[in-house]
Amino acid sequence: MTLAVIGAGAWGTALALAAARAEQSVRLWARDGTQVQAMRETGENAKALPGVPLGSAILPTADLSEALSDAEAVLVVVPAQTLRQVLPQLAPHLAPLIPLVLCAKGIERDTGLLPSDIARETTANPLLSLSGPSFAADVGRGLPTAVVVGAQDEALAGEIARFMSSGSFRCYSNGDLRGVEAGGALKNVFALAAGAAAGAGLGASAQAALVTRGFVELRRLATRLGANPETIMGLSGLGDLLLTCSSAQSRNFAYGLALGRGESREGLKLAEGVPTAGIAAHLAVQHGIEAPIINAVTEILAGRLTIGDAVEALMTRPLKSEDI
Numbered sequence: 001m002t003l004a005v006i007g008a009g010a011w012g013t014a015l016a017l018a019a020a021r022a023e024q025s026v027r028l029w030a031r032d033g034t035q036v037q038a039m040r041e042t043g044e045n046a047k048a049l050p051g052v053p054l055g056s057a058i059l060p061t062a063d064l065s066e067a068l069s070d071a072e073a074v075l076v077v078v079p080a081q082t083l084r085q086v087l088p089q090l091a092p093h094l095a096p097l098i099p100l101v102l103c104a105k106g107i108e109r110d111t112g113l114l115p116s117d118i119a120r121e122t123t124a125n126p127l128l129s130l131s132g133p134s135f136a137a138d139v140g141r142g143l144p145t146a147v148v149v150g151a152q153d154e155a156l157a158g159e160i161a162r163f164m165s166s167g168s169f170r171c172y173s174n175g176d177l178r179g180v181e182a183g184g185a186l187k188n189v190f191a192l193a194a195g196a197a198a199g200a201g202l203g204a205s206a207q208a209a210l211v212t213r214g215f216v217e218l219r220r221l222a223t224r225l226g227a228n229p230e231t232i233m234g235l236s237g238l239g240d241l242l243l244t245c246s247s248a249q250s251r252n253f254a255y256g257l258a259l260g261r262g263e264s265r266e267g268l269k270l271a272e273g274v275p276t277a278g279i280a281a282h283l284a285v286q287h288g289i290e291a292p293i294i295n296a297v298t299e300i301l302a303g304r305l306t307i308g309d310a311v312e313a314l315m316t317r318p319l320k321s322e323d324i
């Protein structure tokens with residue numbers, strides 16, 4: 001099968017490598033011609049995923065037509081906030097039934113839309129989401145993990161899962177597209193919180209309590225956004241929450257860590273939880289859901305609350321039933 005990967009950042013490159021290991025042929029598109037030239041010359045993506053040879057099954061290209069003309073499926077791997085800009089550029093090159101696998105983890109800041117909602121505004125092609133615990137650096141090096149491919153049409157999700165799976169990349173399928181997307185988008189907000197708690201030296205007990213209560217908020221809000229609560233128990237919800245809330249390898253956790261230590265965040269890598277937190281807080285209000293951790297993250301990011309005050313506010317909320 002020939003796959004196109006749109007976006008040659010860390011995750012796009014890692015997914016291209018995963019597909020190549022699954023014996024697919026891959027066109028890896030980047031908007032930056034100089035980066036493509038460098039990838040062709042050096043055989044690696046030194047900018048986004050250094051030290052991992054791309055191999056002969058991956059063709060880097062800056063030409064969308066070359067990337068998409070013979071693609072049988074397309075993985076869209078650009079940040080959530082740029083999807084609205086990128087997706088319309090693909091449309092003229094796409095045959096109607098080519099599946100689009102959305103791999104961004106975020107909610108659009110200005111609209112509250114998940115990636116598939118944004119895509120639905122510009123395309124009638126079948127939409128899927130690939131999500132789950134998977135650091136680009138791990139997947140790029142061929143370390144083992146399991147992820148999930150979600151689509152309303154679970155048979156199609158299963159087909160894409162089979163094409164992407166290899167001995168080191170195990171893809172499950174799920175018929176709950178919104179659930180798969182919502183878990184991946186929201187877990188980043190809690191990774192910011194967990195990182196901030198670690199940076200502020202609040203201790204391992206606080207971390208565990210925060211992640212557990214964060215999971216309750218995640219499940220509540222995701223369910224209101226249309227997720228099946230069972231999906232949230234899986235790889236794209238609990239699985240990814242556990243990964244990103246426990247490792248400084250996560251860019252969201254690392255961003256939170258810097259916040260908690262009072263360090264500058266300038267120059268840090270993409271942290272999708274930052275634009276997602278505020279809109280998630282807004283959606284929680286809209287759906288009448290209690291989300292004190294999402295609110296605290298939003299207020300801290302906006303500079304309206306210190307971490308000390310957030311801890312006090314969370315700890316002194318009225319006592320209540322555990323309500324999971």
Ligand SMILES: NC(=O)C1=CN([C@@H]2O[C@H](COP(=O)(O)OP(=O)(O)OC[C@H]3O[C@@H](n4cnc5c(N)ncnc54)[C@H](O)[C@@H]3O)[C@@H](O)[C@H]2O)C=CC1
Nearest residue numbers: 007008009010011012031078079080082104105135136270
């Ligand atoms: N890095 C990781 O471990 C994982 C990342 N993700 C998700 O994948 C998405 C992408 O993340 P990364 O690749 O890691 O980020 P990155 O920052 O490494 O790369 C983003 C890529 O998107 C490109 N891009 C940005 N705006 C664009 C535009 N308007 N037009 C064309 N290309 C554009 C950039 O040039 C860059 O190559 C995010 O939503 C992230 O949450 C998901 C799983 C793992």
Ligand SMILES: O=C(CO)COP(=O)(O)O
Nearest residue numbers: 132133134135250251252
């Ligand atoms: O989604 C990820 C792992 O599953 C990557 O998390 P970060 O974007 O926080 O690095």
